Structures are given as C-alpha cells and as structure tokens.
Amino acid sequence: MAEVIAVKDEEVVIQVRIKLNGSMLDREESIQSAVNDVGCLATSEAFKRFDTTGAPIRIDNVRMTSKGVVKKRYETPYGAIDIERYVYQTSTGGKTYCPLDEHARL
Known part of the structure; x- marks a missing residue:
C-alpha cells in the first residue's frame, strides 16, 4: 500500500x-x-x-471557459489512473479543449 x-x-x-x-x-x-x-x-x-485552475483561457485569441472538471482514465506503465482535469469550450459550443492533455503531450 x-x-x-x-x-x-x-x-x-x-x-x-x-x-x-x-x-x-x-x-x-x-x-x-x-x-x-x-x-x-x-x-x-x-x-x-499540467492542468489549469479552471480560470478562463485564450487559444488563438478565442476565449474559452471551463466546463468544470471531467474524470478521464489514463494508462501508465504502472497501471490505469483516473484524473479529474479541467475541460474548456467556447461560448458557442463545439469541440472541447483539455489543457492537461496538450501540455503533457498526451
């Protein structure tokens, strides 16, 4: 343990x-x-x-706000882990963006 x-x-x-x-x-x-x-x-x-604090961010001059934390399972050499990370979207909807995934190059 x-x-x-x-x-x-x-x-x-x-x-x-x-x-x-x-x-x-x-x-x-x-x-x-x-x-x-x-x-x-x-x-x-x-x-x-690699995650953010949930504060609004800008990507290519487009403002994105957090949809809150979303749990995702990641596979590691040691086993699977569940991480709660912030996910973002523009006010018009569409594709979501996860800074942790990009910053950690996942």
Missing part, C-alpha cells in the same frame, strides 16, 4: 508499506504491486502539474 505523504513545489513524498510474507513469489508480487502503486501516485501528481 502506498500513500502520498507530502507535495511541495516540484517534489512528492510517497510512503509505501510492503508485506513480505508467504512464498518468494508472493513476496515478489507484493513488491511489484507496491512499486506500481508508487508509480501511479507519482504519475497522478505529475499530471496535475
């Missing part, structure tokens, strides 16, 4: 607890699961750095 202990500036502190009981295979699977949990948590924190 892993959990985020602290996030400050460009750093995240993650604590992990690994059970080392059972056969060697059980222990290896427990270690691998914990490593994947750490990877998912760190990647989630990294993604958040």
Whole structure:
C-alpha cells in the first residue's frame, strides 16, 4: 500500500508499506504491486502539474471557459489512473479543449 505523504513545489513524498510474507513469489508480487502503486501516485501528481485552475483561457485569441472538471482514465506503465482535469469550450459550443492533455503531450 502506498500513500502520498507530502507535495511541495516540484517534489512528492510517497510512503509505501510492503508485506513480505508467504512464498518468494508472493513476496515478489507484493513488491511489484507496491512499486506500481508508487508509480501511479507519482504519475497522478505529475499530471496535475499540467492542468489549469479552471480560470478562463485564450487559444488563438478565442476565449474559452471551463466546463468544470471531467474524470478521464489514463494508462501508465504502472497501471490505469483516473484524473479529474479541467475541460474548456467556447461560448458557442463545439469541440472541447483539455489543457492537461496538450501540455503533457498526451
């Protein structure tokens, strides 16, 4: 089991607890699961750095406002993670825009 202990500036502190009981295979699977949990948590924190605050933005001189946060599932090397990120649209509707996806080059 892993959990985020602290996030400050460009750093995240993650604590992990690994059970080392059972056969060697059980222990290896427990270690691998914990490593994947750490990877998912760190990647989630990294993604958040690419999102906006929800304030209106301009793209090619066109004003866009937030439709709020929308949850999206992203596949990572460590497993799938669900991220709530801001999605934008113009006042006339049409295609939506997600700054996180563009800024993180997803």
